[in-house]
Amino acid sequence: MKKKPVTKKTKDLLAKGKKYYSLAYKPREIVLARGTGAKLWDADGNDYIDLGSGISVTSFGHHNKKLIAALTTQAKNIWHTSNVFFCEPTVLLAEELVKASKFAKRAFLTNSGAEANEAAIKIARKYAADKGRPPEKREIITFIGSFHGRTLATITATAQPKYQAGFEPLPAGFTYVPFNDFAAIEKAISDKTCAVMLEIIQGEGGVTPVAKGFLKHVQDLCHKHDALLMLDQVQDGMMRTGKLFSHFAEEGVKPDVVTLAKALGGGIPIGAMLAGEKVENTFQFGNHGSTFGGNPLACAVARVVLKILQSKEISTNVNARSKQLVSALKDLNKKYSVFSEIRGRGLMIGAELKLEYHGKAGDVADLARGHGVLVLQAGPNVIRFLPPLVIKENELAKGIKRLEDAIAEFVSK
Numbered sequence: 001m002k003k004k005p006v007t008k009k010t011k012d013l014l015a016k017g018k019k020y021y022s023l024a025y026k027p028r029e030i031v032l033a034r035g036t037g038a039k040l041w042d043a044d045g046n047d048y049i050d051l052g053s054g055i056s057v058t059s060f061g062h063h064n065k066k067l068i069a070a071l072t073t074q075a076k077n078i079w080h081t082s083n084v085f086f087c088e089p090t091v092l093l094a095e096e097l098v099k100a101s102k103f104a105k106r107a108f109l110t111n112s113g114a115e116a117n118e119a120a121i122k123i124a125r126k127y128a129a130d131k132g133r134p135p136e137k138r139e140i141i142t143f144i145g146s147f148h149g150r151t152l153a154t155i156t157a158t159a160q161p162k163y164q165a166g167f168e169p170l171p172a173g174f175t176y177v178p179f180n181d182f183a184a185i186e187k188a189i190s191d192k193t194c195a196v197m198l199e200i201i202q203g204e205g206g207v208t209p210v211a212k213g214f215l216k217h218v219q220d221l222c223h224k225h226d227a228l229l230m231l232d233q234v235q236d237g238m239m240r241t242g243k244l245f246s247h248f249a250e251e252g253v254k255p256d257v258v259t260l261a262k263a264l265g266g267g268i269p270i271g272a273m274l275a276g277e278k279v280e281n282t283f284q285f286g287n288h289g290s291t292f293g294g295n296p297l298a299c300a301v302a303r304v305v306l307k308i309l310q311s312k313e314i315s316t317n318v319n320a321r322s323k324q325l326v327s328a329l330k331d332l333n334k335k336y337s338v339f340s341e342i343r344g345r346g347l348m349i350g351a352e353l354k355l356e357y358h359g360k361a362g363d364v365a366d367l368a369r370g371h372g373v374l375v376l377q378a379g380p381n382v383i384r385f386l387p388p389l390v391i392k393e394n395e396l397a398k399g400i401k402r403l404e405d406a407i408a409e410f411v412s413k
């Protein structure tokens, strides 16, 4: 694709970003300026098809009129109260989340996914403490390849060494088990376990879905050992996989805790920890808190997000675009033979590169950007697709066409 000339303003911004941003981030060489739907423009006027949604966040694409209206209306009323007082959007969002979840009794609102998972970890420990269990019954089991956030406790829950290295000593009490290994979890869980936490589709870990029957197996073991079943739906929740809550596709599964964030605010920072019957009274006054958690601006937007997500149009579109995307990736693969597996559910799809291309997911994402389509990677070997849930058929087709140009270039190198 022919690119517009890079302006001096863009060059300056890139230089300043490199100079002043924490080196914890290494953004791609592009300054995004505006968007509408699944289309984005950079500061120089080049356009892109967005197949990443800012990592599963902007499910309604960019510049959604209903979300903007919710935000601006609330901004004119009141935009912060703290949790010392009630405020309408916060109260109503809590009610709507509890009711929509079909299991939860109460909601603790946060600003991010990591914070929601911190709340989950704390509630699990306190649940065991309240029951007067011996102090060694505080172990939380998580799975290899998981991702639960970047705070100290959540990197510890994240069973991937690359997120932990250098930050030791890590909090105690976490045990890791291979994902989808029925025998291993049975062996690992014990009377010391107070909770098992997992994603239904491991996102950052490589878009790896839970095996059929695994979640039910984990749940049975949790019941046997009086451990909580905690589902991290920060990435796979909120219709991403075609269900409002990703466990709705898992027969007979009723979690004790579900965490949400990412898509819940459609781009406005918000998270939630939903507590089921067993833990509805575990957090008592003063046990936990957050100054910004439940912020009225974020809650006003999240209420609209939650409402539109439950409309028939969204689920119909997720299913149709999912089929379109998977079949297009398969066609691409027939032609270029680059993927060893295409997996996932709904609009959370991963394409794993063949062995000879391992380590090159970032190169593909870079080439794709050059051709006008934004895709993500999940680790070094998997290209990750998380398009807006409202992406149109022709937009997705255009994105795939551009991806094909990138793949053609990739294999010719």
Ligand SMILES: *Cc1c(COP(=O)(O)O)cnc(C)c1O
Binding pocket: 111, 112, 113, 114, 115, 117, 147, 148, 149, 150, 199, 203, 204, 232, 233, 234, 235, 236, 261, 262
């Ligand atoms: C992104 C993510 C988190 C962390 O959320 P932040 O908002 O970045 O703190 C936690 N769990 C999963 C599954 C995620 O994908």
